[in-house]
Amino acid sequence: MTTITTTPSPADSGAIVRARPTGFRHNVITIAGRALRAVPGDLEAVIPPVLIAIFFFLVNIATLEGLTEGQIAGFDYTAFQMPTAILLGVTGVSRAPSLVLDVQNGYLDRLLMTPMRRVAILLGHLVADMAIAVGLAVPILVLGLVLGTGFETGVLGALVFLLLSALWSLAFAGFGYAVALKTGNPAAVQSMFLLFFPFLFLTTSYVPRGQLSGWLDVVASFNPVTYILEGLRALAIDGWTIDVVWAVLAIAGVGALSMWLCLAALRSRVAAD
Amino acid sequence: MLTDIPIHDVQPAPVGETAITACGLTRRFGDNEAVAGLDLSIRQGEIYGLLGPNGAGKSTTVRMFCTLLRPTGGWATVAGHDVADEPDAVRLRIGAALQEAALDPKQTGDQLLRLQGRLYGLRPDEVDRRVAELTSMIDLGEAIDRPIDTYSGGMKRRLDLAAALVHRPEVLFLDEPTTGLDPLSRSRVWDEVRLLNERLGMTILLTTQYLEEADSLAHRVGIIDGGRLVAEGRPAELKRQVGDDLIVAGIDGDPAVAAAAVVTLDRVRVVDAGEDTLVVATGDGAATVGPIAVALAEAAVPVRDLTLRTPTLDDVFLEITGNRLRSDARPDVPADERSEVQR
Numbered sequence: 010m011t012t013i014t015t016t017p018s019p020a021d022s023g024a025i026v027r028a029r030p031t032g033f034r035h036n037v038i039t040i041a042g043r044a045l046r047a048v049p050g051d052l053e054a055v056i057p058p059v060l061i062a063i064f065f066f067l068v069n070i071a072t073l074e075g076l077t078e079g080q081i082a083g084f085d086y087t088a089f090q091m092p093t094a095i096l097l098g099v100t101g102v103s104r105a106p107s108l109v110l111d112v113q114n115g116y117l118d119r120l121l122m123t124p125m126r127r128v129a130i131l132l133g134h135l136v137a138d139m140a141i142a143v144g145l146a147v148p149i150l151v152l153g154l155v156l157g158t159g160f161e162t163g164v165l166g167a168l169v170f171l172l173l174s175a176l177w178s179l180a181f182a183g184f185g186y187a188v189a190l191k192t193g194n195p196a197a198v199q200s201m202f203l204l205f206f207p208f209l210f211l212t213t214s215y216v217p218r219g220q221l222s223g224w225l226d227v228v229a230s231f232n233p234v235t236y237i238l239e240g241l242r243a244l245a246i247d248g249w250t251i252d253v254v255w256a257v258l259a260i261a262g263v264g265a266l267s268m269w270l271c272l273a274a275l276r277s278r279v280a281a282d
Numbered sequence: 283m284l285t286d287i288p289i290h291d292v293q294p295a296p297v298g299e300t301a302i303t304a305c306g307l308t309r310r311f312g313d314n315e316a317v318a319g320l321d322l323s324i325r326q327g328e329i330y331g332l333l334g335p336n337g338a339g340k341s342t343t344v345r346m347f348c349t350l351l352r353p354t355g356g357w358a359t360v361a362g363h364d365v366a367d368e369p370d371a372v373r374l375r376i377g378a379a380l381q382e383a384a385l386d387p388k389q390t391g392d393q394l395l396r397l398q399g400r401l402y403g404l405r406p407d408e409v410d411r412r413v414a415e416l417t418s419m420i421d422l423g424e425a426i427d428r429p430i431d432t433y434s435g436g437m438k439r440r441l442d443l444a445a446a447l448v449h450r451p452e453v454l455f456l457d458e459p460t461t462g463l464d465p466l467s468r469s470r471v472w473d474e475v476r477l478l479n480e481r482l483g484m485t486i487l488l489t490t491q492y493l494e495e496a497d498s499l500a501h502r503v504g505i506i507d508g509g510r511l512v513a514e515g516r517p518a519e520l521k522r523q524v525g526d527d528l529i530v531a532g533i534d535g536d537p538a539v540a541a542a543a544v545v546t547l548d549r550v551r552v553v554d555a556g557e558d559t560l561v562v563a564t565g566d567g568a569a570t571v572g573p574i575a576v577a578l579a580e581a582a583v584p585v586r587d588l589t590l591r592t593p594t595l596d597d598v599f600l601e602i603t604g605n606r607l608r609s610d611a612r613p614d615v616p617a618d619e620r621s622e623v624q625r
Contacts, residue, residue: 026412028374028449029403039400047388050429107388115384119445122348123401124373
């Protein structure tokens with residue numbers, strides 16, 4: 010045997026420490042906490058979308074407010090634009106790129122060797138994403154209030170507004186997680202940004218549905234974001250209307266699809282075969 | 283072959299004393315059979331070295347034991363639980379440091395260890411205690427509070443080992459734990475492996491390409507090649523099967539002439555002739571090295587150097603498989619370019 014001259018340090022006090030099964034909620038919170046702790050070191054991923062959203066919010070109001078409010082009696086373009094700005098800020102913001110890094114540097118394997126349920130890894134990231142989305146939506150909402158937008162549905166409506174925005178962010182993020190888990194490729198995750206354009210711009214982002222030209226009106230009618238925007242605008246402008254329900258259904262539909270893809274990718278990644 | 287080295291001659295440990303068992307363990311990737319019917323029995327408290335070259339199936343085997351890969355054939359149990367049917371029970375009882383340090387570079391070392399502790403269900407006071415113990419063990423000092431992406435390769439390896447130990451596993455898997463480490467870092471890892479085994483009775487399966495690592499650490503060694511266990515035993519036993527001494531001559535002449543010149547000498551058991559190397563196995567190296575030098579000179583075979591050494595596990599591997607364990611282990615020629623003469 011080779012003689013080693015270094016002095017071993019105490020590896021263990023000998024006190025009884027044993028791993029125990031952990032609860033699902035505990036695991037989700039633990040993983041979400043880790044994802045949120047990483048945000049301050051990754052501000053470049055969350056600050057630019059908010060700044061871009063605020064920039065376009067102000068520019069679009071300055072550009073189109075006079076034109077639209079002159080065309081439509083009683084139209085409040087600032088309130089109309091606020092949901093657009095918020096979706097612009099929260100769509101596509103997720104921790105999916107960090108999950109790709111976990112796949113690439115092997116850390117996902119370390120997580121998979123722990124006794125926690127696999128879906129907790131995904132759900133923990135998604136919970137963190139929702140918290141981040143709310144954090145990003147609040148300053149835009151505050152700006153809208155400062156610019157004179159009111160909430161017909163009151164404080165509860167404003168909270169539902171934030172919740173729906175965050176849920177949409179989550180539904181869209183699901184596509185990124187599906188690609189992240191399926192490919193483990195950061196470039197592929199980045200390419201999901203391409204989905205952002207048809208979702209956010211082939212719709213009523215800038216003018217009401219009645220002002221859209223023929224083909225764009227048809228496309229917008231199939232775009233779930235159209236119904237989400239109309240539901241969010243209803244909360245601010247019209248009150249508790251059926252548009253809010255349609256918004257919920259649209260988010261649920263997109264979310265069901267993206268989460269199904271996400272869970273399939275997770276199963277594929279951790280299937281151990 | 284020099285001797286008949288037993289293949290799959292694994293004596294199963296008594297029931298209740300086996301930490302790792304594999305029976306016909308197989309893993310296919312498409313047409314490639316990475317692990318081809320591995321039989322293994324490792325007793326509790328044993329350090330077992332799985333030795334083999336790149337692509338032999340070591341890491342695939344470890345990933346199956348760690349529940350990261352499902353076997354496509356056969357079965358395996360770790361700490362008494364089936365890796366395919368009871369993966370959660372296995373995960374509670376194992377720790378692993380895989381071939382590449384599996385770390386999150388954005389976290390600090392302290393954050394990573396605490397997260398590991400929470401995921402294994404340790405109470406906050408237990409997490410505090412284990413983090414303090416492990417920080418002392420890996421000797422990272424204040425660096426434990428720095429982001430991991432600022433660590434050197436050796437520091438990452440030590441932290442990876444600590445992460446595998448947070449919950450004090452019954453069975454520890456170390457997949458090439460010292461590859462890429464400097465000699466000092468390597469010896470520190472060896473110290474810790476011994477300490478874990480001796481003080482805690484931890485069962486440790488380590489894979490390695492380093493002969494001296496298996497030789498120094500492992501109670502038993504299994505040699506794996508082509509996804510199969512081709513030999514197993516205590517290092518000294520395996521080496522004894524090759525021969526007591528080896529005389530290695532660097533030659534410039536015809537290898538066949540050189541082999542013919544020495545094969546009939548007293549005490550020479552086997553001659554292995556390569557393109558420019560002659561390896562002679564003998565029961566008494568000191569008494570044989572002189573006659574070999576004389577015989578080669580009389581046969582007009584130029585000799586560059588002549589070395590007497592004891593067999594290594596590399597010689598065992600060469601004997602069994604016809605290949606060296608590591609391409610950089612010693613200059614050599616492929617098996618198909620060698621000739622072997624046995625008396």
